[in-house]
Amino acid sequence: MTHNTVAAYAAPAPKAPLERTEIPRRELGAHDILIDIKFAGICHSDIHTARAEWGEGGHFPIVPGHEIAGVVAEVGPGVTRYAPGDRVGVGCFVDSCRECDNCRAGLQQYCTGELGMVGTYNATGRDGQVTQGGYSTHIVVDENYALRVPDGIPLDAAAPLLCAGITLYSPLAHWQAGPGKKVAVVGLGGLGHMGVKLAHAMGAEVTVLSQSLRKKDDGLRLGADHYHATSDPAIFEELAGTFDLILNTVSADLDLDAYLGLLRTGGTLVQLGAPENPLSVSPFALIAARKSFAGSMIGGIRETQEMLDFCGEHGIASEIELIRADQINEAYERVLASDVRYRFVIDTATI
Template sequence: MYNAKAYSVASATSPFASTTIARREPTEHDVQIEILFCGICHSDLHQARNEWSGVMPTVYPCVPGHEIVGRVTKVGSAVTKFKPGDLAAVGCLVDSDGTCPECKAGFEQFCQNFTLTYNFPDKHTGGVTYGGYSESIVVKDHFVVKVPSNLDLAGAAPLLCAGITTYSPMRHWGVAKGKKVGIVGLGGLGHMGVKFAHAFGAHTVVFTTSPGKKDDALRLGADEVVISRNADEMAKHAGSFDFILDAVAADHDINAYINLLRRDGNLTMVGAPENPLAVGVFGLIMGRRSISGSPIGGLAETQEMLDFCGKHNITSDVEVIPIQKVNEAYERLLKSDVKYRFSIDMASLKSE
């Protein structure tokens, strides 16, 4: 074991503070990474404040962070994919059983025995896993992916969650040139959805309640912007979408979007509203439409996504902050006061 600097919370109401955590020494299949940037995901806030206590209670001290980009410093004797000096990344998973049908199919995100990057039982230490708000991390090589060298590393970090969460369902539902795609909500997830839909060649339409977001949506790659509160604008698109990605986490009328789908069209939820959404079944029946949900992707698809981003020079729009401003960032995140993702420059941790 070795000690690493980190930022943690000691309780649901505590601010983040500097601390030291124990990391394992790399075993034969492990990769040790110096963390350069770590994105802040809204789920970090939920976990830090124990807002998912009914499903995933937080164990304190908690070190969040699952949008990790860094440089390899050490590899185990059996590791062949990485060598010291390589750019590497870690997302939401750091282990799975590797033997179940889901793992064998490359869908580690659906394994019943996966290990999350933080706040999950750690079989190596006997405690819980600690995430990317730290100077380094040690992860099994299968769960480490390569970062294209042309990408801005601060903007690449959120690709490990916000990126793959929006890329995966688009790939699954066949988003491509000639398709009409809607993106509901223009936040951390939605802005990545716009970039991917545009890069796939689809006709991309952003739905927002905020007229002030129109110019930004067009800048990000949207072909059209619809103000969702305007019934006439919505009606013009009835029955015309092949695919809609819904990235809204607040309560909203999902039926308004289901009615925009063409025959066999799909709406995929990646936002997670706290309360159940009322779904009008006739909207699904009339047109053989479907509604689904999607989490992150598996490791192979995550690498595919990063390679796609390298080819098309896609990164998240980020505001880079030092680790010392993480408490302020969380308060701003509650107010949606960020375009569109915070990325922590972990070099700032060296001064602690």
């Protein structure tokens, strides 16, 4: 890192291929840490943002990446949580207002303050500068928004835990997945495979609901007790009234009423994927058996650390395919074709 300028891969314009560039990183403030990024996961959100698929507001050029794992290189004079050499991670946000009810409750992802949740990339920080993410060699973050990565988790396989891992852990913890609970995970991709591992480790009975049986062997290996193809309409009759909790990880337009029919009385269907079109739910699919349709987004700092510690205790990490930085554009196309098992991770030494 020279003169606060670091190498990175950025999308120069909407839908343009990512290319190597250099970006500035801020000087270390009193409570900042400089992280030598070792690995950065590729999340579907990165692709949506780089291709301006979530509407206007892209601050191009954009350096994506919010699944960051690395090592502390330097610390500011007021830092107490970390020291050089510590293994750390950064997830989907790098700041929040710190004062609203949600921030005070450790739910920074739902910050309602004026600053709001400051995304790790394509957001405006409290210094007025646009944030740039983890497809780079270094990043500077406030120590209060970094996470400690347990020694037992390899850094490359830890990176996707900072988004995919917490996105599944948070609803599983909130709706108390555990022994005696039946949990279904819709989709066995980058998110879904983490849901299977985590729900299994929590002691729940886990079912994967996927379009086909193509990944059945993987699903069972990862901890699923059952695996069904939703392309068979009979499955919705066979499994009616079965589950306490269903986690929908896919970003496609599904027949939500059909999935609500799989819930027990009082059960909850949680939406995690973000499809482009509005979702439709019949009121009677909810009213008839006191069912709930809910949403969940990542997790706060405290819960994300709890997730990492849980993964460390249970030997859980993401299933990854390690790539070079010059393979990012190819990896994006493969993500869109569902041709990855189950998360691409960039070796940032190749930037």
